[in-house]
Amino acid sequence: EAQVTQNPRYLITVTGKKLTVTCSQNMNHEYMSWYRQDPGLGLRQIYYSMNVEVTDKGDVPEGYKVSRKEKRNFPLILESPSPNQTSLYFCASSPRTGRDEQFFGPGTRLTVL
């Protein structure tokens, strides 16, 4: 089944404790991205990647890191999480840049205390 998977689905952590949210897609898509969704603000792009070893900042990259060492994986890293990073996070992938629908993962609900 074609899908985007994220882990964990739910995470409660404390300020400053490094964490990684994994994202994997099995559709051989070139383009992957991370969004956060907050009430009233909609989806905001954090980082995106147009291919392996190619990443770039989205609208709200501060406090986040990403890597794209393999085509299928695009982990999101929070080196020192803070309470304002409490949010619902979505990973997405699409075949090509700028011309295709995006396939979203199920989301990761993160709470930073």
Add this chain to the structure above:
Amino acid sequence: SQKIEQNSEALNIQEGKTATLTCNYTNYSPAYLQWYRQDPGRGPVFLLLIRENEKEKRKERLKVTFDTTLKQSLFHITASQPADSATYLCALNKLIFGAGTRLAVHP
């Protein structure tokens, strides 16, 4: 700055009626616009894409229009059903998403 606006208030309609959702944008000239459906606690699901040179696109009970002069897209669901109740998001190209409009279809 670029801005995309969707009606933040929920839209309540009766089953069988046509639901019309609006997406307005400013300071942007998108090559295309997409509509997604999002159910509570789940990721958005792609519905339709319309390009700047297309006035209208249809898919089953769904219809999207795109007016680049007005900088507006309208999303219609005809013969609405309670199962259509969800939040609907519009997106310019694929970088800028609106906050979404919640649709509730009542039996």
